[in-house]
Ligand SMILES: [Zn+2]
């Protein structure tokens with residue numbers, strides 16, 4: 001995969017970007033903050049200290065929320081709410097939500113993290129039924 005061809009966009013397609021550089025880690029975070037801001041069991045974020053994002057469109061739609069008193073921050077499209085890449089303030093690291101990328105990701109998740117803080121229903125999820133489409 002040519003890194004310079006890695007692209008992504010939000011659900012309403014207003015915000016588009018291209019990523020240059022490689023990711024160093026891919027964490028699935030089960031903490032309560034990530035569960036709130038994704039609305040699901042865990043965040044799936046790619047991390048890089050060197051990669052950069054070039055915004056191709058829609059920068060006027062991008063909003064960023066930083067949880068007061070923490071480094072927890074999230075960028076999202078103000079029209080559709082989709083998660084977007086963010087350069088974490090003060091941390092010198094780029095965080096890219098895996099779901100906003102349209103290109104294949106050639107990195108396996110590194111680890112589940114903050115597992116002790118996971119949702120009460122987040123156990124043995126591999127063991128439940130898997131359907132290829134919507135439930136009939
Ligand atoms: Zn959008």
Ligand SMILES: [Zn+2]
Nearest residue numbers: 029030031034
């Ligand atoms: Zn988290």
